[in-house]
Amino acid sequence: MSKKAFVALVTCFNEDETINFEATRAQVRRQVEAGNNIMCAGTNGDFSALTFDEKVKLAEAVVDEVNGQVDVIVNAGMPATFETLKLAREFDRIGVNAIAVITPFFIACTQDGLIRHFSTVADAVKTPIYLYDIPARTQNHIEPETARTLSAHGNIAGIKDSGGAKETLEAYLAVARDVPGFEVYSGPDHLVLWSLQNGAAGCISGLGNAIPQVLAGILNGFNTGDIAKAERQQALFTAFRTDLYALGFAPAMVKRALYVQDASVGASRQPALLPNAEQDAEITSILKRFDIIAGA
Secondary structure (H helix, E strand, O other): HHHOOEOOOOOEEEEOOOOOOOHHHHHHHHHHHHHOEEEOOOOOOOOOOOHHHHHHHHHHHHHHHHOOOEEEEEEEEOOHHHHHHHHHHHHHHHOOEEEEOOOOOOOOOOOOHHHHHHHHHHHOOOOOOEEOOHHHHOOOOOOHHHHHHHHOOOOOEEEEEEOOOOHHHHHHHHHHHHHHEEEEEEEOOOHHHHHHHOOOOOHHHHHHHHHHHHHHHHHHHHHHOOOOHHHHHHHHHHHHHHHHHHHOOOOHHHHHHHHOOHHHHOOOOOOOOOOHHHHHHHHHHHHHOOOOOOOO
8 A cells, every 4th residue: 555645734824814725725736736645733734823613614625625636634632622522523524534633732641541532532533533642742642552552442543653753653653563454654754764664654744845746755756666766855855854943943944934935825823933034044045955946
């Protein structure tokens, strides 16, 4: 089975900080054209700054724009199981391909609490559920043994690992090897090819917003057996990541790198980092150095 790349799509905003749905639809078309699948309302999609109704409308718009051409995953995770359930049921109604559930944030959870949380959501919908681990942002971590326990649930299809530690990713991949049908999607952009070579079902990438063809190139090379191509594209992806992320908070840098290419994406909602002319100039220099935009 071919491996899949998902891009954790940015949410585009107008100057008054309302969602720019037309610009967001344009970003969907850009990713579909490159051959990437879509994840919306994730970390790179400013999910924590969106209202309940906005998330529902965003999912509806993305699914409508995709029109069955690629897969769509939507993140329903919130601090409370109650609101997570409400969102998941809405996404179930809309007809997304899968629902990601980020670990609760602000509330410190035990592993038993996480098992109850994810199981309750998975029980309530027909759409497959993917666990979403990103402890640096939520301060809650899905231990590999917890993932193994949850893998026995008939509607929990896998996990997205955005922890950044290869050791944790390896532990999740061990669960996938032992449990048929349980999939691992890697989040760290420097580990895309490594994860594919070690059994991941694919990746969910934030950086792919800025350079979608490079991400698609890694997957295409791997899926067609052209490992040399995959390695070249991964090297480019990693080098771009290193230079861009050195400038600041990764999701903010991805959004600005995209903004420099297309101002219609807008800025993020406050109190996110305000646009900075000096920083934008550095990002522009990186984009030119990697031939993503034309040099002077």
